[in-house]
Amino acid sequence: MVSERHKVALAEILGAQGVVGDSSGMAAYESGARYDQGRAALVLRPRDTAAVSACVAYCVREGISLVPQSGNTGLVSGSTPDASGTQAVLSLDRMTRIFDLDIDNRSLHVDAGIRLSDINGRLEQSGLFFPVDLGADPRIGGMLATNTGGSRFLRYGDVRKNTLGVKVVLADEAGTVVDLMSGLRKNNTGVDWKQLFVGTSGTFGIVTECVLNLERLPRQVSTAYLVPRTAAAVMPLLRMMEERLGSYLSAFEGMSRNAIGAALAHVPALRNPFQNGDVPDYVILAEISRSWAARADEQPLDAVLETVLAGIWEEDGAPLADAFVGPAHEMWALRHALSEGVKHAGRLVAFDLSFRRADVLAFCDWMKAELPREFAGVDIFDFGHIGDGGVHFNLVAGNASQVDAAFEQRLRDWVYSVAVDRFGGSFSAEHGIGRKNQAYYDRYTQQKNKDLAAGLKRLTSPGSLGSVCFG
Amino acid sequence: MVSERHKVALAEILGAQGVVGDSSGMAAYESGARYDQGRAALVLRPRDTAAVSACVAYCVREGISLVPQSGNTGLVSGSTPDASGTQAVLSLDRMTRIFDLDIDNRSLHVDAGIRLSDINGRLEQSGLFFPVDLGADPRIGGMLATNTGGSRFLRYGDVRKNTLGVKVVLADEAGTVVDLMSGLRKNNTGVDWKQLFVGTSGTFGIVTECVLNLERLPRQVSTAYLVPRTAAAVMPLLRMMEERLGSYLSAFEGMSRNAIGAALAHVPALRNPFQNGDVPDYVILAEISRSWAARADEQPLDAVLETVLAGIWEEDGAPLADAFVGPAHEMWALRHALSEGVKHAGRLVAFDLSFRRADVLAFCDWMKAELPREFAGVDIFDFGHIGDGGVHFNLVAGNASQVDAAFEQRLRDWVYSVAVDRFGGSFSAEHGIGRKNQAYYDRYTQQKNKDLAAGLKRLTSPGSLGSVCFG
Numbered sequence: 001m002v003s004e005r006h007k008v009a010l011a012e013i014l015g016a017q018g019v020v021g022d023s024s025g026m027a028a029y030e031s032g033a034r035y036d037q038g039r040a041a042l043v044l045r046p047r048d049t050a051a052v053s054a055c056v057a058y059c060v061r062e063g064i065s066l067v068p069q070s071g072n073t074g075l076v077s078g079s080t081p082d083a084s085g086t087q088a089v090l091s092l093d094r095m096t097r098i099f100d101l102d103i104d105n106r107s108l109h110v111d112a113g114i115r116l117s118d119i120n121g122r123l124e125q126s127g128l129f130f131p132v133d134l135g136a137d138p139r140i141g142g143m144l145a146t147n148t149g150g151s152r153f154l155r156y157g158d159v160r161k162n163t164l165g166v167k168v169v170l171a172d173e174a175g176t177v178v179d180l181m182s183g184l185r186k187n188n189t190g191v192d193w194k195q196l197f198v199g200t201s202g203t204f205g206i207v208t209e210c211v212l213n214l215e216r217l218p219r220q221v222s223t224a225y226l227v228p229r230t231a232a233a234v235m236p237l238l239r240m241m242e243e244r245l246g247s248y249l250s251a252f253e254g255m256s257r258n259a260i261g262a263a264l265a266h267v268p269a270l271r272n273p274f275q276n277g278d279v280p281d282y283v284i285l286a287e288i289s290r291s292w293a294a295r296a297d298e299q300p301l302d303a304v305l306e307t308v309l310a311g312i313w314e315e316d317g318a319p320l321a322d323a324f325v326g327p328a329h330e331m332w333a334l335r336h337a338l339s340e341g342v343k344h345a346g347r348l349v350a351f352d353l354s355f356r357r358a359d360v361l362a363f364c365d366w367m368k369a370e371l372p373r374e375f376a377g378v379d380i381f382d383f384g385h386i387g388d389g390g391v392h393f394n395l396v397a398g399n400a401s402q403v404d405a406a407f408e409q410r411l412r413d414w415v416y417s418v419a420v421d422r423f424g425g426s427f428s429a430e431h432g433i434g435r436k437n438q439a440y441y442d443r444y445t446q447q448k449n450k451d452l453a454a455g456l457k458r459l460t461s462p463g464s465l466g467s468v469c470f471g
Numbered sequence: 472m473v474s475e476r477h478k479v480a481l482a483e484i485l486g487a488q489g490v491v492g493d494s495s496g497m498a499a500y501e502s503g504a505r506y507d508q509g510r511a512a513l514v515l516r517p518r519d520t521a522a523v524s525a526c527v528a529y530c531v532r533e534g535i536s537l538v539p540q541s542g543n544t545g546l547v548s549g550s551t552p553d554a555s556g557t558q559a560v561l562s563l564d565r566m567t568r569i570f571d572l573d574i575d576n577r578s579l580h581v582d583a584g585i586r587l588s589d590i591n592g593r594l595e596q597s598g599l600f601f602p603v604d605l606g607a608d609p610r611i612g613g614m615l616a617t618n619t620g621g622s623r624f625l626r627y628g629d630v631r632k633n634t635l636g637v638k639v640v641l642a643d644e645a646g647t648v649v650d651l652m653s654g655l656r657k658n659n660t661g662v663d664w665k666q667l668f669v670g671t672s673g674t675f676g677i678v679t680e681c682v683l684n685l686e687r688l689p690r691q692v693s694t695a696y697l698v699p700r701t702a703a704a705v706m707p708l709l710r711m712m713e714e715r716l717g718s719y720l721s722a723f724e725g726m727s728r729n730a731i732g733a734a735l736a737h738v739p740a741l742r743n744p745f746q747n748g749d750v751p752d753y754v755i756l757a758e759i760s761r762s763w764a765a766r767a768d769e770q771p772l773d774a775v776l777e778t779v780l781a782g783i784w785e786e787d788g789a790p791l792a793d794a795f796v797g798p799a800h801e802m803w804a805l806r807h808a809l810s811e812g813v814k815h816a817g818r819l820v821a822f823d824l825s826f827r828r829a830d831v832l833a834f835c836d837w838m839k840a841e842l843p844r845e846f847a848g849v850d851i852f853d854f855g856h857i858g859d860g861g862v863h864f865n866l867v868a869g870n871a872s873q874v875d876a877a878f879e880q881r882l883r884d885w886v887y888s889v890a891v892d893r894f895g896g897s898f899s900a901e902h903g904i905g906r907k908n909q910a911y912y913d914r915y916t917q918q919k920n921k922d923l924a925a926g927l928k929r930l931t932s933p934g935s936l937g938s939v940c941f942g
Binding site (some may be wrong): 076087102103104105106107128139146147149153158159160161176178179182183184185186187188189191192193196198199200216235238239242243244245246247248280290291292295297298299303304307325330354356357358385388389390424425426427428429430431432433441444445446448449451452455456459460470 | 472494513573574575576577578598617620624626628629631632645647650653654655656657658659660661662663664666667669670671687706709710713714716717718719735761762764766769770774775778825826827828858859860861879895896897898899900901902903904910915916917918919922924926927929930931941
């Protein structure tokens with residue numbers, strides 16, 4: 001527990017505004033975006049790296065457990081306190097001051113508490129943006145801790161690929177600050193320590209500042225819905241698109257009929273874009289984009305996409321059953337509504353899986369055949385990022401009362417086992433690890449890797465930090 | 472020392488062909504590509520991961536020091552034995568069997584001993600390639616251990632960005648094999664351990680196999696020489712090129728007059744491409760490329776480049792003094808000859824530095840003013856990768872006798888101090904760490920990072936492995 005003495009001492013370090021101890025003030029920090037509900041002993045809100053260091057040092061010396069929290073938009077209970085009421089939340093929500101653009105280096109130094117939307121809003125004038133694109137609006141520190149991916153991974157990669165530097169506070173008795181902020185693109189002078197703090201849920205240290213790689217903002221965008229002839233045609237179609245459009249291709253997203261149907265049924269603003277309203281079995285949203293303004297000597301981008309699709313259409317055994325170019329904002333609106341639609345389709349059990357690219361459809365096909373035999377009444381509402389092998393594999397029980405805790409547990413165990421053991425996939429593609437999937441980390445991680453992680457934890461942050469245990 | 476008993480035991484593990492103990496046979500493994508000359512106790516040549524594991528386990532148990540060696544093309548004495556004659560070289564040169572292409576996943580599983588040229592030669596039919604492009608022809612294991620960058624970093628990134636998986640043998644008594652070979656593009660299930668084995672000179676383990684990301688092979692290429700109006704115009708020029716050409720831009724390489732002059736003087740096949748043979752102060756080689764075959768509805772790529780350059784030319788205060796599009800192979804031939812030319816210009820002291828992008832030219836300008844005052848008779852022959860902030864900063868003394876060991880030491884200390892302390896740069900951009908720059912690692916690495924590295928070494932490979940010490 002955190003005594004009054006500690007509250008007073010921490011308020012001296014952080015100022016009165018920096019410590020929240022009353023239950024109404026703490027409520028917003030205690031529950032996650034979708035799933036969890038815990039109880040905090042205290043919420044700490046430092047304003048800069050020095051303050052993080054000072055309060056971490058205090059907490060480690062006094063044996064107070066810390067859970068770092070950023071935008072708290074994650075889906076694996078990685079940033080909320082458990083139910084014990086003994087953990088203090090260290091929130092980054094006041095760390096929003098530094099915003100230092102290096103336009104020549106195409107890089108940005110920011111405090112870890114700035115929201116993604118603020119970063120890209122403030123960058124717009126410069127023609128640059130941070131290219132990791134998500135449905136949620138997290139703060140950047142949490143994006144690093146999760147290594148988020150998103151819909152344009154195919155073109156730009158994940159957070160890891162777009163991080164040039166981090167500043168980290170370790171949970172040791174000194175609150176050691178590790179400065180890895182060179183912002184260099186090429187630098188091979190030993191261990192690239194920043195990699196350890198990306199995607200590890202804040203367990204090994206708290207990222208307080210970072211240097212981000214920026215890309216040129218797209219100036220021309222064209223999108224199409226592609227209907228593959230069969231599930232087996234999706235990979236040939238992706239290969240043909242990559243072959244003919246190369247670096248233009250910025251998204252290749254798959255949407256199942258069930259997911260589209262749920263969005264159309266439950267998200268009122270959407271228009272059904274398909275002929276006679278007949279939703280195909282599977283639809284690809286393909287996006288191409290260019291980062292420069294249209295030039296007079298170039299075909300408009302819609303025409304480029306139409307030409308390429310016509311070329312694919314004319315091939316012998318073409319993988320396309322149908323294709324049409326349409327307004328990007330409308331086409332993306334449907335894609336972005338899938339998650340909301342699926343939530344309303346029944347009792348949802350969601351999985352964030354990834355595979356080698358060809359195995360996304362193979363896995364879904366296998367599941368279509370086997371799931372009804374194992375779990376009658378449960379349907380598949382999948383959609384995902386075919387271009388990078390990620391799939392949001394959503395299972396929905398129309399009859400919610402069917403899904404009690406034991407049923408969900410059995411279902412999760414079975415799906416993860418098929419994904420990991422049979423298909424060599426990942427049980428967390430882009431959501432990271434938190435309390436919610438800790439058991440699967442424990443199950444599917446090689447013992448040697450756990451031993452290494454336990455050793456690394458002792459080396460970096462021996463204090464109690466974070467909501468997961470990698471050791 | 473390695474006794475006869477050990478040689479017999481290791482020959483039992485690896486077969487007679489797997490152990491080289493005679494001095495003529497070992498000679499090829501004892502000297503580096505440019506600098507060093509050591510002495511090996513023995514050379515071990517395993518054929519697969521299991522054999523690496525078995526001989527590493529034996530050596531760790533028997534206290535035999537191992538230096539892993541891949542293509543041995545590095546420039547920092549990272550892969551050769553020291554002069555003691557007590558270290559055994561573990562060569563990857565027979566690890567060339569596995570070559571497993573996953574065309575849908577755009578990935579390739581290979582043994583670590585395959586050469587870069589073999590990889591790309593065998594891939595050519597598929598229309599894919601491994602996009603880390605170098606002057607040398609290393610084996611892939613060494614490329615991972617060095618995290619090589621090269622001339623197309625701007626478009627494709629370094630080895631780190633293009634590595635999807637590794638298999639590693641640790642130097643412990645079991646020769647533990649760590650399998651990180653999922654080949655997934657999105658996978659956030661804890662520590663991404665493969666990052667620790669990239670760019671760390673084989674100190675923490677020997678990469679024996681890997682899964683590489685592949686990209687579409689360029690099908691259209693256009694190049695131009697750009698002459699910036701002043702050194703200060705280089706960054707605006709890069710910004711304009713990125714703004715107007717986006718992902719087309721695949722190289723933006725800087726070449727100083729001295730470096731070009733040395734190549735023209737010493738590499739006979741080259742033609743002087745400049746009007747009246749007058750080499751400008753500084754020249755940019757810009758390359759744009761597309762990964763698809765030319766379509767009838769598109770401008771040819773040379774015309775695109777000419778249009779964009781004409782647009783830049785017409786801007787108020789345009790950063791260009793001159794520009795001309797020319798044949799890619801000729802333009803690159805000059806670029807690739809710079810290194811050879813500089814070697815013949817006098818006594819060479821070479822530096823592989825990197826900076827935030829704007830600081831490459833700022834550093835070179837500063838040096839042009841200050842170097843003559845500190846080291847008379849030494850001239851700057853720089854060239855480099857402006858697009859990613861890397862510069863091969865070459866110093867040449869016309870009078871070779873001026874450069875004795877003490878002079879070189881003083882010169883190195885001074886240059887690195889300016890690069891790192893004054894400009895916040897890196898003392899090893901893309902060559903990694905070996906015996907040659909160990910002292911600068913020791914000098915410029917924060918103590919905390921050394922402590923972490925020492926701890927990591929104990930955790931992973933407590934046996935004597937590699938030619939450097941990060942702790």
